[in-house]
Amino acid sequence: MAKPPNPARRSESSRQAILAATGELCSQVGYGRLTIEAIAARAGVSKKTIYRWWPSKGAVVLELLGETATIATAPPDTGDLAADLHTMLTEIVDILTRDSAGTGVISEALNDPDLARDLRERLIQPGIDAFKQRLRRAQDAGRLHPDADLDVALDLLYGPIYHRMALHLGMPGPAYLGSLITHALRALTPPTPH
Amino acid sequence: MAKPPNPARRSESSRQAILAATGELCSQVGYGRLTIEAIAARAGVSKKTIYRWWPSKGAVVLELLGETATIATAPPDTGDLAADLHTMLTEIVDILTRDSAGTGVISEALNDPDLARDLRERLIQPGIDAFKQRLRRAQDAGRLHPDADLDVALDLLYGPIYHRMALHLGMPGPAYLGSLITHALRALTPPTPH
Amino acid sequence: MAKPPNPARRSESSRQAILAATGELCSQVGYGRLTIEAIAARAGVSKKTIYRWWPSKGAVVLELLGETATIATAPPDTGDLAADLHTMLTEIVDILTRDSAGTGVISEALNDPDLARDLRERLIQPGIDAFKQRLRRAQDAGRLHPDADLDVALDLLYGPIYHRMALHLGMPGPAYLGSLITHALRALTPPTPH
Amino acid sequence: MAKPPNPARRSESSRQAILAATGELCSQVGYGRLTIEAIAARAGVSKKTIYRWWPSKGAVVLELLGETATIATAPPDTGDLAADLHTMLTEIVDILTRDSAGTGVISEALNDPDLARDLRERLIQPGIDAFKQRLRRAQDAGRLHPDADLDVALDLLYGPIYHRMALHLGMPGPAYLGSLITHALRALTPPTPH
DNA sequence: CGATAAGCGAGACGGTACGTCGAGTCTTGTG
DNA sequence: CACAAGACTCGACGTACCGTCTCGCTTATCG
Known part of the structure; x- marks a missing residue:
């Protein structure tokens, strides 16, 4: 069922935009008020794209930290x-x-x-x-x-x-x-x- | 504006019911899935009553711990x-x-x-x-x-x-x-x- | 069951205050936004007193009109x-x-x-x-x-x-x-x- | 800020379900007791979907009449x-x-x-x-x-x-x-x- | 080299819970 | 016992995000 996406075709620019947006929002509003919705909006990215590659907002921030x-x-x-x-x-x-x-x-x-x-x-x-x-x-x-x-x-x-x-x-x-x-x-x- | 309620008239039975319900739900579904809505329902209490005396679910659980x-x-x-x-x-x-x-x-x-x-x-x-x-x-x-x-x-x-x-x-x-x-x-x- | 209150002991001053408050609020916020809660507060009257003598806000306004x-x-x-x-x-x-x-x-x-x-x-x-x-x-x-x-x-x-x-x-x-x-x-x- | 939704992507089936549910509820409980909550539940639709396309329950009923x-x-x-x-x-x-x-x-x-x-x-x-x-x-x-x-x-x-x-x-x-x-x-x- | 399948933006959708509001009831203390 | 005060249950409000789901539109392989 849950077919994993093909990492080879992943858009690196989207990934970068998402992590960047996450960082900015996290400093601005704090982790608690951070939402996937806002990240997507700020990154100019579809929510689906985020959910395709990360299971939760925590995972996104974790990757940002990494x-x-x-x-x-x-x-x-x-x-x-x-x-x-x-x-x-x-x-x-x-x-x-x-x-x-x-x-x-x-x-x-x-x-x-x-x-x-x-x-x-x-x-x-x-x-x-x-x-x-x-x-x-x-x-x-x-x-x-x-x-x-x-x-x-x-x-x-x-x-x-x-x-x-x-x-x-x-x-x-x-x-x-x-x-x-x-x-x-x-x-x-x-x-x-x- | 935001007039604080009168603690003297607080219903002790509601308070007990809320803390009890919180404890039970917390063991059953875990803190993460605990909701004020569910606490109110299980305690047979109005959500308003919870919000009247506690600012957040964390505060309720804190009082329960205390x-x-x-x-x-x-x-x-x-x-x-x-x-x-x-x-x-x-x-x-x-x-x-x-x-x-x-x-x-x-x-x-x-x-x-x-x-x-x-x-x-x-x-x-x-x-x-x-x-x-x-x-x-x-x-x-x-x-x-x-x-x-x-x-x-x-x-x-x-x-x-x-x-x-x-x-x-x-x-x-x-x-x-x-x-x-x-x-x-x-x-x-x-x-x-x- | 529903014992009707004794009209003889009714407080005329409360009645007046309620009708007056109703009138003022009705002009200020309009009938639609008028609430029993607000009438009671403005009239310095208990909500119970209103409910004791009128069945609904419509009834109060009706009496005011009369x-x-x-x-x-x-x-x-x-x-x-x-x-x-x-x-x-x-x-x-x-x-x-x-x-x-x-x-x-x-x-x-x-x-x-x-x-x-x-x-x-x-x-x-x-x-x-x-x-x-x-x-x-x-x-x-x-x-x-x-x-x-x-x-x-x-x-x-x-x-x-x-x-x-x-x-x-x-x-x-x-x-x-x-x-x-x-x-x-x-x-x-x-x-x-x- | 308040960005209007894109009518082209509107779900016609949801719209039909909402109007149908509204009609049924309106005959059953009467306009006064009709609630958006109940319409959403009966239509199997999110409240947000109703609020996205209509400003109030009156507007929904109006469209139903139309x-x-x-x-x-x-x-x-x-x-x-x-x-x-x-x-x-x-x-x-x-x-x-x-x-x-x-x-x-x-x-x-x-x-x-x-x-x-x-x-x-x-x-x-x-x-x-x-x-x-x-x-x-x-x-x-x-x-x-x-x-x-x-x-x-x-x-x-x-x-x-x-x-x-x-x-x-x-x-x-x-x-x-x-x-x-x-x-x-x-x-x-x-x-x-x- | 053209089809075709994937990732992508956009954003509508069914949900769940939020925190607030007012209705109407009930309790407590005063006059 | 009517009253002021106000806490209570209940139910609906309108909102926010969640995570899922089409839609067209690139875009980058592969027959």
Whole structure:
């Protein structure tokens, strides 16, 4: 029945227009008030064209985020672990602070399992992999305890950001971020030999 | 113009019926598919009555959570800090796992500043206060570093839960929670004198 | 069941306030947009008080019309039949032109048999009786054909007014009214003996 | 802003279903209790589709009347003026008696200038034109006074019907209609030469 | 190289829920 | 017990978007 469209014949210009319109509207009215109807109108595109390629507005914004993001790239490695972590965390904070697209997709995904899966697979997991990769290097360099659980590390470092976002406790500034990193590393670092 | 109704004349039975209906529907169809229309119908109540006392469906569910919650109560204090933290964290995990009401309100609040404020003031802040109160006792008992920043402690302990919730990384089980607590405490504990 | 209230204890001041408010609102917003709610608010009266004494907004306006009207009084009799008819018809035209109360009640009565009955019995029938009384005098004076049907006379004289009102053909001015009277009387007058 | 829809793409089947449902409901519950909601439900049509093409329920019923009506057609001309008038007047009486659609639209139009204009232009004026055309022929044939004012004729003949409708005096039967026609013609006919 | 099938814009369609309005009823407290 | 105040249920309003569905119109393969 549901015959999937042929991606080869897809109009790239329409795709671009849709993502552009989505971005503009999202900054103007916020993710909550964003509608497919408005995106189509602003992009000069048929609603059908949007529904042909995306299952929901969340999926469109997700793709927009993927377009913009530098997240999934290789982690920075300056040799200074704390500084690199600071860079990585700051990027997430920026995304969640910049406009409502980031928090919007996260909020939508909380009620939409399909979107949640896409979000995790396309944006989150690559970021996690990069993070772990960087930490493993630090571990190899003896900077972290050799038995340190990297999942725990992930939670300790990224957790505070999402905690503060979810409960509106104020996004962490650079200094506070530094403090968090210090504490987290202390939990993961082998006791300094005296 | 918009004259606020007189709370003294409010029908308590309607309020109860609305909250009950909200709870039932939320478990049945999930927060996302919950509608004011359905709540009114199931509660045998006029939509107007709902709109008279709550600004949005999120606000209704928030009040329902507040009704149910034991969160804001005094924190447990068995003397065993790690065990008490486990109890407190488990409660949050339960709330976020039980049904879609908890995550639903959080997701809604991400796009609705008014709801976000209510959520923080009515549910979150009391919990934070209780948490800090417990930690301060531990600090006084020398269990924590005297200079430990309790905000950092909060973030390190609760952050992982919201991190995993927001990104659908799987909610932490008791064991993993224990591991997190161990790590977090290590970051907050004075170095054991050798 | 439906226990009728005791008219003796009725508050005359409330009644006055309701009718006054009705009149003012009717001129301001028109019969169509008139609501019981607004009448109660403007009159400083409980909605219940209105419903206690009147079955519908149409009934209130009807009573207001009855209060204002001079219709039911004795017909003018200057001896000049045509002039007297002109006076009587002009009064109706005035009522239907002045504000939306007159046409409003008529329009409501078209869909509300109870109101229709009240309208006819309280306002219309007395007017008809007065009209016929005047015509009968003319008949006795030989001014009309002795066999003339007064119902027909009523229809011929008043019909045009309601015709033009109902179909929005423009209410007749004094001159046109005169022409109508002339024609109607011609139909009712005995052929002049040659 | 308010972009009018493209009539070319209009669904004729929806239009038919709407008018049919309107007719059925109007006979069943009467014009007063007719609602757009019920029409949409019965017609299996979205409310939006009704609002897209009609401004109000009155407009829908008006179109239904226009669909049904034979009014605007050429007037009958059997050579017998009185008989032809009887035919024409009877048709109006029938429409106003058949169901509540006719009186309903008239009552609505009394409070809605836009509907009133549509009613007059689409239904009434063509009927008036046909009526006058027939009378002009009678005039040419010497059956009416050459100076007779056809507007007066219209008022004298149709007026009684609307008078009795508006004031609920009982719709005229065939005999009474004949009597009215006789009288009206007497007012419009040249004095018979002796 | 011309048919033909696809994506496309436009936007009408059946739906669902929205948030508001007013009707008419009911409750509470006052005089 | 009539009244002012106003909360209540009910039902309809008119609107907004949803996601689906024709329509013609490119446009880009493939027989």
